[in-house]
Amino acid sequence: MKDMRPAGRMWHLYKMGGITPAITSMFDVQSAQQMAFIRSIMKEQRKNALYEISLETVELVVFDLETTGFSPYNGDEIISFGAVAVDGDIIRKDQTFYSLVNPKRPIPDQVVKLTGITDDMAGKADDLMAGLRGFLEFARQKVLVAHGTGHDKHFLNSALWRTSKVNLSHRMLDTMMIAKWLHPRLKQYDLDTLLNWYGIEIAGRHHALEDAVMTAKLWQHLMREFRERGIHTLGDLYAQLSHHQ
Incomplete structure (x- = not known):
């Protein structure tokens, strides 16, 4: 029996x-x-083998996370996902994703001030698994792009392992790393500095979707510089970045 x-x-x-x-x-x-x-x-x-895909046609999802802190392994949680689809250097403003997430813990006061997300707002949101599923359903197998991917990758991997016992397997591109390669003499590479450098209007900072859209606009400028340097495929780009880590 x-x-x-x-x-x-x-x-x-x-x-x-x-x-x-x-x-x-x-x-x-x-x-x-x-x-x-x-x-x-x-x-x-x-x-997926993506290295031969042209940068002019590659399908991307530029995304951002807002979190309660900096360490998913010490109790910090995702409180919102924001993402926008990009084809090559064309931002698909009609294809966006935004979701609040219930962290099931109080949001620190400084994070409330920074993001505008309160305990009451988050308390009415879906849990982590539902938010993560929504984000992945939007992203599918597309290449992920973010600014300073280390933070986001840690939180996504933590969330994936806790909910589904898997690790993130998407290809990722980091606009911060790319900017360091293209402009090695800049003193800072935070998102605000680079948005100002390229003349991109800053509005709605620390809202996950707004930050994702601004990062997508930054990607457009980086794409123009790729063309000037003869970088035409994802493989070309990864090869260049591998020498500048």
Whole structure:
């Protein structure tokens, strides 16, 4: 007779079908469906070979996260996702994504002042898994672009592992790293400095979607400089960046 208590049921499902059904058995139906979707996106992403894709036609998602702090491994949480689709250097203003996330913990006062996101606003939002699924459903297998990707990648990896036991497998481009390669003599490479450098209007800073749109406009300027330097494919760009890390 099979042991159908939670631990026994999980072991039985693991033997029958692997880790995914075993893990999802521990969650409710909706969470299990969301987890399965997230895992499938990561699996498909690992199959993609993108290096020969032209920068003129590459499909990108430029994104930004707002968080309660700087360390997802010490209790800080994502409180909003913002993203906009970009094809080559064309910003698809009709294709955007924005979602608040309930961090299930108080938002520090300084973060409330910076982002305008209050405990009341976040408390009415979906949980992390739902927000993450929405973001990944928008991004699909596209290349992700952000400014200072280290912060965002840490939070995404933490969120993916906690909700679905997978790691981020998307290709990512960092506009900060690209700017350091293109303009090595600049003293600072924060988003405000670069927006000013390229004459891009600054509005709505520290709102995830607004920051994503401004970063997309920064990407447009960087694309013009790629052309001038004979950088035509993702492979060309990654090769250049690999020498300037």
